[in-house]
Amino acid sequence: MLKLEEQQFLGEAICNLSDVITKQNRLFTLKLGVSEHNLPNPSKFGELTVQAEESAGSKALMEMVFHCSDLEIKDLLSKSDPFLLISRMSENGTPVPICKTEVRKNDLNPKWKPVIMNLQQVGSKENPLMIECFNFSSNGKHDLVGKIVKSVAELENMYHSGNGENFFVPASNAHDCHSKEVLKSQVYVEKYLENSRHTFIDYISAGCQLNLMVAIDYTASNGNPRLPDSLHYIDPSGRPNAYQRVILEIGDILQYYDPAKRIPSWGYGARPIDGPVSHCFNLNGSTYQPEVEGIQGIMSAYISALRNVSLAGPTLFGPLLSTATAIASQSLTSNQQKYFILLIVTDGVVTDFQETIDAIIKASDFPLSIIVVGVGGADFKEMEFLDPNKGGRLESSTGRVASRDVIQFAPMKDVHGTGISIVQSLLAEVPGQFMTYMRTREIQAIS
Secondary structure, X not given: OOOHHHOOOOOEOOOOHHHHXXXXXXXXXXXXXXXXXXXXXXXXXXXXXXXXXXOHHHOEEEEEEEEEEOOOOOOOOOOOOEEEEEEEEOOOOOEEEEEEOOOOOOOOOOEOOOEEEEHHHHOOOOOEEEEEEEEOOOOOOOEEEEEEEEEHHHHHXXXXXXXXXXXXXXXXXOOOOOOEEEEEEEEEEEEXXXXXXXXXXXXXXXXXXXXXXXXXXXXXXXXXXXXXXXXXXXOOOOOOOHHHHHXXXXXXXXXXXXXXXXXXXXXXXXXXXXXOOEOOEEOOOOOOOOEEEHHHHHHHHHHHHHHHEEEEOOOOOHHHHHHHHHHHHHHHHOOOOEEEEEEEEEOOOOOOHHHHHHHHHHHOOOOEEEEEEEOOOOOOHHHHHHOHHHOOOOEOOOOOEOOOOOEEEEXXXXXXXXXXXXXXXXXXXXXXHHHHHHHHOOOOOOO
């Protein structure tokens, strides 16, 4: 084994992954330097070039459409609400989730939207996949309806033959842990396609920008900002409050994918001096321009606004979403390759449910994803209607449904309680939402 203490130190350099993949040729050169080592002639260190290469397997995509027949009824007063969870089987037999379908409400013969996986996720076409069908439960304890274990190659054969595969469940009274009970319920592969497409990294390397937008809750339920028990309390020691922590965690990742770092930032639910309650006001106090400079600009404008507005209410998302959608729409008219991510931080439940749903469904047609984070001790159960992954199906007042998934919601305390950072949990779905938008509109990465 190589012993570093016996090697000659030549220099060091630090960079972010974003520094590399945002370059068109994915090459990034750093000057080697020295931080802790007391070496002579520090100016004579060399350079280090870092190159990022994406696995070929990440470009090989498989698109499948699944449907089931004769699913078992799991709910007492209605039919089942099924969804599929697809996992790769690791070498030790532990399933590793890859993707899942949407939930189909009250449907014993469901057909789901297309599932897209890449070869890198699967490993190879011969690796076994576990496909589990669950009945959705709002408490998170989903009931297993049945499962199958098949490789991608076997799923492709199922498509060509048109044959279904019976689900099975572990036998309830068997002493052998490998025993199983075969069910009459079947799963079919209605569509199977293989192709090679641009990846998320292709678009970023080609210059597509991810632009952050931020909206902060200034309703009175946050408490008096001057008191330590307020969610808006600014600690003299410099310790960030809940709002600041969320902005730092999300912003510290996304700011590197926006060269200009001009971030539209709004507040909502407050009464500016000598004015009515506003549900979308510019944090920087400007009448026309909502942008601030970088994450520190958001922090400064946030604190300044606390001194210049009166906390009020209620909590409305509709005006915010409409404003953010208008900005995303403008980028389309100017033919820019930009994708926007709106971060909304709130301490309570929205009261304009239908206006919010209508705005989300409109936003699904534009290059925009929405991340909603709940802070504080409120009961956010009613906010789960925002997130399709929680089982809801958003429908506008005119009966229209979203063209794609664009929104995720999570209370900050729940995300941190699992040991998974809020960044990992809420940003994880953005590349998939980004790619769905690009694919459905046939937007190619600019070479």
